[in-house]
Amino acid sequence: MSLLEFKNVCKEFDHKPILKNVSFKVESGRIVGLLGKNGTGKTTIIKLINDLLTPTSGEVLINGNKPGIESKKIVAYLPERSYLDRSKKVSQILEYFCDFYENFDITKARKLLKDLGLEENARIAKMSKGMIEKLQLILVMSREADLYVLDEPLGGVDPATRDYILDTILSNFKVGASVIISTHLIADIERILDDVIFVDQGEIVLVDSTDDLREKTNQSIDEVFRGMFRC
Secondary structure (H helix, E strand, C coil): CEEEEEEEEEEEECEEEEEEEEEEECCCCCCCEEECCCCCCCHHHHHHHCCCCCCCCEEEEEEEEECHHHHHHCCCEECCCCCCCCCCEEHHHHHHHHHHCCCCCHHHHHHHHCCCCCCCCCCCCCCCHHHHHHHHHHHHCEECCCEEEEEECCCCHHHHHHHHHHHHHHHHHCCEEEEEECCCHHHHHHCCEEEEEEEEECCCEEEEEEEHHHHHHHCCHHHEEEEEEEE
């Protein structure tokens, strides 16, 4: 049984199709790039995984079950936009996560805070956008989840910080778990990916392992993407 499966999923808003017969699988122990230009359906797919939207038709399964209360216990989600209470301190956010999630490792979170140069007594309102994105990543990666879903985790950080963020992701997810990274910054992340899913205009246009795709095309993943979408 696959960790995650989409079966002929369609999603419409106001009778306008956003996803069209989307089908793919994610197995355990894989780092998967959900890749596409902005506005092509990546975030809709992620919201379906996290039970923030329901399919118009088709089925989403996580460990064989539809998204819901049980799946949220094993899926750690990093949204593209901040959701943190700006009036709180970092230490208060850590305590909240510790109370809310049984699988939250506060010791790991404190280590990552130190590694990424964030202070527990800092107030969210005083932090920059990049610092808040680092904090949200720390909160997600400090959970012992089965599936980590990261929506544009590199969008608000400078290029010099991106490799450090990727190494943080690589070294902190649970052994045997899978990671889905949605991004349009393909050149920055392709070195850590096992598989890729290309999305265009609400459709899945390519699913492959990165090693097989590079061998078949003699190109980098970024080059394949740019050639396919004429970036």
